[in-house]
Amino acid sequence: MSDRYEIAIVGAGAVGLAAGVGFARAGRRVAVVGTDGARRDGRTVALMETSLQVLERIDLRVLVEDNGAPLIYLRIIDDTGRLLRAPPVTFDSAEIGLSAFGINVESAALVDLIAAEAAKTAGLVRICDNAAAIEQSRIVLADGSFVKADLLIGADGRNSLVRKAAGIDTKEWTYDQTAVTAIFAHDRSHRDTSTEFHTSEGPFTLVPLPGKRSSLVWLCKPARAARLMALDDIDFARAVEDQAQSMLGAMRLDGPRGAVPMGGISVHDVIAPGVALAGEAAHVFPPIGAQGLNLGLRDVADLLEAFSNGVSETGFARYRKGRLNDIAFRTNAVDALNRSLLAGFLPIDAARSMGLTLLGSIGPLRRFVMRQGLGSSR
Numbered sequence: 001m002s003d004r005y006e007i008a009i010v011g012a013g014a015v016g017l018a019a020g021v022g023f024a025r026a027g028r029r030v031a032v033v034g035t036d037g038a039r040r041d042g043r044t045v046a047l048m049e050t051s052l053q054v055l056e057r058i059d060l061r062v063l064v065e066d067n068g069a070p071l072i073y074l075r076i077i078d079d080t081g082r083l084l085r086a087p088p089v090t091f092d093s094a095e096i097g098l099s100a101f102g103i104n105v106e107s108a109a110l111v112d113l114i115a116a117e118a119a120k121t122a123g124l125v126r127i128c129d130n131a132a133a134i135e136q137s138r139i140v141l142a143d144g145s146f147v148k149a150d151l152l153i154g155a156d157g158r159n160s161l162v163r164k165a166a167g168i169d170t171k172e173w174t175y176d177q178t179a180v181t182a183i184f185a186h187d188r189s190h191r192d193t194s195t196e197f198h199t200s201e202g203p204f205t206l207v208p209l210p211g212k213r214s215s216l217v218w219l220c221k222p223a224r225a226a227r228l229m230a231l232d233d234i235d236f237a238r239a240v241e242d243q244a245q246s247m248l249g250a251m252r253l254d255g256p257r258g259a260v261p262m263g264g265i266s267v268h269d270v271i272a273p274g275v276a277l278a279g280e281a282a283h284v285f286p287p288i289g290a291q292g293l294n295l296g297l298r299d300v301a302d303l304l305e306a307f308s309n310g311v312s313e314t315g316f317a318r319y320r321k322g323r324l325n326d327i328a329f330r331t332n333a334v335d336a337l338n339r340s341l342l343a344g345f346l347p348i349d350a351a352r353s354m355g356l357t358l359l360g361s362i363g364p365l366r367r368f369v370m371r372q373g374l375g376s377s378r
Helices: 014-025 049-057 061-067 107-119 161-166 222-230 233-243 292-306 313-343 346-361 363-374
Strands: 002-010 030-033 044-048 069-071 073-078 089-092 102-106 124-127 131-135 138-141 146-154 170-186 193-199 202-209 213-220 251-253 258-267 275-277
Touching: 002 014, 014 030, 014 049, 014 107, 014 124, 014 292, 030 146, 044 049, 044 107, 044 202, 044 292, 049 061, 049 102, 049 292, 061 102, 061 107, 069 202, 073 346, 089 346, 102 107, 102 202, 107 124, 131 161, 146 161, 161 275, 170 202, 170 222, 170 233, 170 313, 202 313, 213 222, 213 233, 222 258, 233 251, 258 313, 292 313, 313 346, 346 363
Parallel strands: 002 030, 002 146, 030 124, 073 193, 146 275
Antiparallel strands: 044 102, 069 102, 073 089, 131 138, 138 146, 170 213, 170 251, 170 258, 193 202, 202 213
């Protein structure tokens, strides 16, 4: 048995569901294939203003804002302990005319919100089964049935079945790092400020959540990550509090924690005949500068624009043109920053220190970098 749709999306994470809702709201017949599986491991996502605009198109912005915390200030502190260190730099959203850079929300909660919207969207069919194989324009399901579509969107993550079936080549690499994630309650207010400590093992970042709560992303050596994960809740919280220089006061674990090995993937193309890639099927890099899912939601925005008049060769060409440079720029920028912290090489430390110092002292440069970080040319 088979069903045919105009657009079929493999992957039921935030990117796949958002694309499905967007296309269905535009009057297209859409299927989203994939099981619900948002990992509840303390991960959050800082949705920047450009991503909130994408969610606004599918009536989710207000819900996200109600379930997250605003990011009004972004602060970088050089905690490498090296000879050449930059002074702290703080970015203020008001400087570029925004009330906040974005909203930080728990990743699993975001997927739940979009899934609830998908469930009540006419023209969108959820197929809660994983794809067993991809055969040209067909998605073969575990029971032997299949789904056919004019446009197949791979939003099925870093091990994308769609990407492999389409024969799109990738470049993959790993870092000697693991990201430890968790959510904490703390005694002091975060004052809507996301603080990123640059350490010799990678960034240690605390991002605001509603109330006196923050999410942690701590990139460190795998051996240290293993030691942290082996600690009981009290000692784990104490280790995080010490690394944060007690700036938020006493800290208490307030949810699950996780550990994710760090690596990266870049693709040679985002399209193939009948196929377009989005989200982590198209780009993977460490969680630095809140670029990951924000880049994925820009994929969604470009998909909706490129195929607004139907599935055509012009649409595929337009999507490729809109995404390749943006993806390459973000991937390379995050990779360069991460490697600069790990290098421990004096000239690189000097360049990074000078760059942060210039950002703190030159207004036009700082505002340009803030806009670039949002993925906006405002």
